[in-house]
Amino acid sequence: MNKVISEQKLEQEIEQLAKEVQPRRDLWLGIERAIALAPQNNRLQDITGSHNPNENKRKSNAFIPTAWAASVVGAVLLTWFSFSPGALDSQSSINLASSMQNSFEQQKQFVLASFGQPELKQLPIEMQAQLSGLANARKAIGTALVNDPNNSELLNLLRWTQKQELDLLKQLYSPQWQTI
């Protein structure tokens, strides 16, 4: 026979509910790791932030195409320097390349500032190598543009490399607590 408990009895049970429950595992270890990669700032995060466990895997995998991209840039540059046509002076093109570099530096600083000016040297070696590869490619393109400032392909390559570097920075410093 079932007897439904009274409203009052239910209220008592609610009052007696434990305010605290101990998780089964130590959650701090994961949090500690995550906050080391997610710098403190005043940025309002999307509080409904992603919780897809595969997302981190996707982020890690994102380095592979970037590595390929850096390699392709390197190969293109090597080819370019081997078969480079004669340089043409053009003050406007030099200004364009210079302005692209300046704009890129500003964007990079903005991105880093939005992530709380993280110390790039604290990144894992592999990621530092990715960033360094892209930065070297960018510098090499800049040097090539000094010799051939009219070359639209080089200008496009510079723009593309800059974008890759900014995208990589954003990937590296976006919240990664899903790794927990």
Added chain:
Amino acid sequence: MLDKPKVIDAKELFTVDPEHEIITRAKQGDQQAFHQLYLSYHRRIYALCWRMLADKDSAEDVCQEVFVQLWQKINNFRGESKFATWLHSVATNIVLGHLRKQKNWLQRIFSIEEHTTAEATVELQDDFEISSLDKQIQKLPERARLVFVLFAVEGYRHEEISTMLGMAVGSSKSQYHRAKSLLRESLSEFSYE
């Protein structure tokens, strides 16, 4: 007759609230201070996550997510309310966001209202002492459970709950009554088993 002079409680006036100090340090990036906040609140936040999600694994993951986001957003805490109240509202929003993302199109078509989480409850029984009421809360349909936990356990008003859950105030109230009658029935069954 003169009134007794008011005695100023110097201790109260000049003592710095230790939690306030810890929060200030955490805002400045002090991880040790943040760890202290974690130690003070993680069980309460975990309880909230577990009751709302009715799943221990998700509750642990979301609890971690709450503290990672707390680290990033702690500067948004202006001290206008109690820290615990603010933290609970942050946690509640994160849990609800998690639930929204978790639902796939299939669940949206076939309402999860009819599904219960008895499996999760059975798993949890071995982990720690769970009250009869907590066991039955886990078995409630999702919306009824969310409303019940937010209203009866967390102390939100129906107006607030209706905004959080995107439902009418009347629906929140009816879900609460539904939850209560289901609990009263199930607790009686539980007692006579």
